[in-house]
Amino acid sequence: MSEATANAGPDSALERFLDDTKDARLESFKALLRIASISGIPAHAADCRIAAEFVAADLRGVGMEHVEVSETGGHPVVYADWLHAAGAPMVLVYCHYDVQPVDPLDVWESPPFVPVVKDGQMLARGASDCKCHVSMHLRAIEALMRTRGALPVNLKFVIEGEEESSSIHLDAWLEANKDRLKADFAVISDTGFFEGNLPAITVGLRGLVYFQLDVTGSTIDLHSGGYGGAVDNPINALCAIVAALKGPDGRIRVPGFYDDVVELTARDRAALARLPFDEEEYRKSLGVPALHGEPGYTALERIGARPTLDVCGIWGGFEGEGPKTIIPAHAHAKISCRLVANQDPEKIFGLVARYIEEVAPKSVRYSIQRLGDGKPSLTPIDGPATQAAARALMATFGAEPLFIREGGSVPVCASFESILGLSTLLLGFAPPDGRFHAPNEWMSMANYEMGIRAISRFWDEVAAVEAF
Amino acid sequence: MSEATANAGPDSALERFLDDTKDARLESFKALLRIASISGIPAHAADCRIAAEFVAADLRGVGMEHVEVSETGGHPVVYADWLHAAGAPMVLVYCHYDVQPVDPLDVWESPPFVPVVKDGQMLARGASDCKCHVSMHLRAIEALMRTRGALPVNLKFVIEGEEESSSIHLDAWLEANKDRLKADFAVISDTGFFEGNLPAITVGLRGLVYFQLDVTGSTIDLHSGGYGGAVDNPINALCAIVAALKGPDGRIRVPGFYDDVVELTARDRAALARLPFDEEEYRKSLGVPALHGEPGYTALERIGARPTLDVCGIWGGFEGEGPKTIIPAHAHAKISCRLVANQDPEKIFGLVARYIEEVAPKSVRYSIQRLGDGKPSLTPIDGPATQAAARALMATFGAEPLFIREGGSVPVCASFESILGLSTLLLGFAPPDGRFHAPNEWMSMANYEMGIRAISRFWDEVAAVEAF
Numbered sequence: 001m002s003e004a005t006a007n008a009g010p011d012s013a014l015e016r017f018l019d020d021t022k023d024a025r026l027e028s029f030k031a032l033l034r035i036a037s038i039s040g041i042p043a044h045a046a047d048c049r050i051a052a053e054f055v056a057a058d059l060r061g062v063g064m065e066h067v068e069v070s071e072t073g074g075h076p077v078v079y080a081d082w083l084h085a086a087g088a089p090m091v092l093v094y095c096h097y098d099v100q101p102v103d104p105l106d107v108w109e110s111p112p113f114v115p116v117v118k119d120g121q122m123l124a125r126g127a128s129d130c131k132c133h134v135s136m137h138l139r140a141i142e143a144l145m146r147t148r149g150a151l152p153v154n155l156k157f158v159i160e161g162e163e164e165s166s167s168i169h170l171d172a173w174l175e176a177n178k179d180r181l182k183a184d185f186a187v188i189s190d191t192g193f194f195e196g197n198l199p200a201i202t203v204g205l206r207g208l209v210y211f212q213l214d215v216t217g218s219t220i221d222l223h224s225g226g227y228g229g230a231v232d233n234p235i236n237a238l239c240a241i242v243a244a245l246k247g248p249d250g251r252i253r254v255p256g257f258y259d260d261v262v263e264l265t266a267r268d269r270a271a272l273a274r275l276p277f278d279e280e281e282y283r284k285s286l287g288v289p290a291l292h293g294e295p296g297y298t299a300l301e302r303i304g305a306r307p308t309l310d311v312c313g314i315w316g317g318f319e320g321e322g323p324k325t326i327i328p329a330h331a332h333a334k335i336s337c338r339l340v341a342n343q344d345p346e347k348i349f350g351l352v353a354r355y356i357e358e359v360a361p362k363s364v365r366y367s368i369q370r371l372g373d374g375k376p377s378l379t380p381i382d383g384p385a386t387q388a389a390a391r392a393l394m395a396t397f398g399a400e401p402l403f404i405r406e407g408g409s410v411p412v413c414a415s416f417e418s419i420l421g422l423s424t425l426l427l428g429f430a431p432p433d434g435r436f437h438a439p440n441e442w443m444s445m446a447n448y449e450m451g452i453r454a455i456s457r458f459w460d461e462v463a464a465v466e467a468f
Numbered sequence: 469m470s471e472a473t474a475n476a477g478p479d480s481a482l483e484r485f486l487d488d489t490k491d492a493r494l495e496s497f498k499a500l501l502r503i504a505s506i507s508g509i510p511a512h513a514a515d516c517r518i519a520a521e522f523v524a525a526d527l528r529g530v531g532m533e534h535v536e537v538s539e540t541g542g543h544p545v546v547y548a549d550w551l552h553a554a555g556a557p558m559v560l561v562y563c564h565y566d567v568q569p570v571d572p573l574d575v576w577e578s579p580p581f582v583p584v585v586k587d588g589q590m591l592a593r594g595a596s597d598c599k600c601h602v603s604m605h606l607r608a609i610e611a612l613m614r615t616r617g618a619l620p621v622n623l624k625f626v627i628e629g630e631e632e633s634s635s636i637h638l639d640a641w642l643e644a645n646k647d648r649l650k651a652d653f654a655v656i657s658d659t660g661f662f663e664g665n666l667p668a669i670t671v672g673l674r675g676l677v678y679f680q681l682d683v684t685g686s687t688i689d690l691h692s693g694g695y696g697g698a699v700d701n702p703i704n705a706l707c708a709i710v711a712a713l714k715g716p717d718g719r720i721r722v723p724g725f726y727d728d729v730v731e732l733t734a735r736d737r738a739a740l741a742r743l744p745f746d747e748e749e750y751r752k753s754l755g756v757p758a759l760h761g762e763p764g765y766t767a768l769e770r771i772g773a774r775p776t777l778d779v780c781g782i783w784g785g786f787e788g789e790g791p792k793t794i795i796p797a798h799a800h801a802k803i804s805c806r807l808v809a810n811q812d813p814e815k816i817f818g819l820v821a822r823y824i825e826e827v828a829p830k831s832v833r834y835s836i837q838r839l840g841d842g843k844p845s846l847t848p849i850d851g852p853a854t855q856a857a858a859r860a861l862m863a864t865f866g867a868e869p870l871f872i873r874e875g876g877s878v879p880v881c882a883s884f885e886s887i888l889g890l891s892t893l894l895l896g897f898a899p900p901d902g903r904f905h906a907p908n909e910w911m912s913m914a915n916y917e918m919g920i921r922a923i924s925r926f927w928d929e930v931a932a933v934e935a936f
Contacts, residue, residue, distance in 0.1 A: 224804050227771065228674075229770035233778045235710070235778075239706070239779065240710075242703070243707050287686055292829070292831035308696035310704065312703075312791075312793055313703070313786035314707075315784075316783075319783045323678040324780055324802070338696045365757055407695065408691060
């Protein structure tokens, strides 16, 4: 039996179970949404623990084993597993039960922790980011267990409580639990679709190098009349360095910067070109006179598959009203490079630092502070996990999934890859306009229902894959 | 009788008078210094008026006529004239009677308005900036009138009370009094020596074009992950514009910028090279790794005789602690060009604005706000007023005066030139390290005494000049 047709037929018992339990499912989703598990606000620490206990109880109820509300030093991680699918793949699933703060409260149409369904949308804080995914995974497990008494694959769950506050304790917890987190790959469910209800799989995330560049000249601010022309100006010098880093065409001038970049294949470009995206509409929505970036690539290609260099902040000298004639003593810039596979943040930082040393005027001094970094990630579209997900989505939604490359980062991916050595699949169902982090966050109940079916199918598809 | 030897011999009666009246002169200088005429602090408005009345009374006492404490809308201008030297030149003399605030008070060795002479230094606020010049001019008039009953030239005095608070009412007052301020040239006494007690004449002042450059991109700050590579970054664009304005060698790249610059003659360069100045000492005192500027010129030549372009302030995006990954919506810079003779601020601004239009990326929008300008001024070293002053200084101090080009501006010069159509001679006697505007301001009493004699001689030298 080939992988492509492994589980093409619907599981009619499972479908029937899901049809019969819709109301109970809705209530259980709402119950989870009622818990104000805002991880970033200390006063909500008890709510975070309540949410963890709620999820743990739900996991136990659907038949998961070794369920544990595990301490991290911060909000707990909920762990659970089911390991009885002998010979089948082992998958680690990641979601988070914590949510963002709700300010500004007066903009919400209904209270953020009183979930309401209106026009097919579940309106509540955490509805799409990301309690929907916790609920969908649990309900898929439930349907499989109730109708078959077993799962087709071995599963381990890691459901975090600090994703909205920088996952500060997660890396240490992963490190400490490395042995029991072994798996063939990881599924991270905290992403969404690209447009409407077209299914999508995020296959690329950019990495990051972030640093501050401090340029100093004279020991004190100097009068620009009395000294202008005799000494260099740290702001002019900083601007010269910044201008040297990236050309007017948007191409980064640091030697070797692009050496390790995985070039887009014809298939990659076709996948991005399929995305419903209009550059002119996009330009208008941003209010810019023109889009801008490296020649030879579309805007989506540049965002998803090409590295960038941007100054995120700059300051120095006089910022007040009117004229003040000084040559400032110092000037500063915060600079971020977004990286793509296979750029290594460590190597890229070294190249950038060496280049700055080369181009910085000798008439000023400078120093560089590193402020953060993250590895890029790229999942091959034709990898077995991605293709299993694609088949499950196609079978459920009736449309080929879009393959998205996000310009940003999902830090947990890098942690799973570096600490656990796992490749990751980003499988999420949130609507692209779901107002994550904003008032009136919502989840499409159609995506929620279809997502449960897609996840169930996905486990069957994964079970049929011979090797990961 | 050639100009060069017109009054080479000392006026022994005048010398004797000055020797005999030294104590009274010191008391009268101290009396003026006791008045806390801080123009920038409203609570001292009455003191400013007292100072104006004091100066007016002194002018009357020495025999000046038409003495008037003239209203300006702010602190008054003191006007006086003496117009009985038939056929002799007419000279307008400018000084100011107001002073800077005294903070931080606890750093003063003695109270700022209790003048004390110690080691030949008069310690008081306003001692060198610029009540010394008011006092020296009055005492020179007094000596001439008492010993000869007349002055060798026709004089008009304009003694301002708002120089330390931007001379805000002066231009309107000059405009309103244009007719009675007609003269052959103006003497502005508000400058000083270059080093020690070597006499000096300031022959060059730089002008100014000052503007703010505002660059805008998207309507709101964007996530640098989600948008980086798709749109231009206003900070990067601003840095590119700034870098385009001036080359790494310090030469301004705006086409036509140097067209009207009066090149240094061999004589100009020799005059600057005579100044006691050590570039390495200067570099160390500023704490910079290297001096920097247009190739082919010394630091003093660049400060005094070459235009510059400096960013006085820059800001945009995130300036806080740590990393924040945004493409900011806007970025800003305050830019000053120091101009030299014969650059016209209006023309230079036009050239800079056109060049920015040419180099600014089309992927952002920008606007320019003008925040101020001033014309440069350059007095020919061999002009008749300068040479008359040089002879008087040589005869008094026994050393050829140094000819200084200041990098900054004296705004009143531009006003005298543009409103009254007068060329200006900068004749001042303040010590270069006199702590103007700072605690423990002081005046060299040797320079004060010599200055009175030099001014007296100067009027005789001016009287002997056939035409200005």
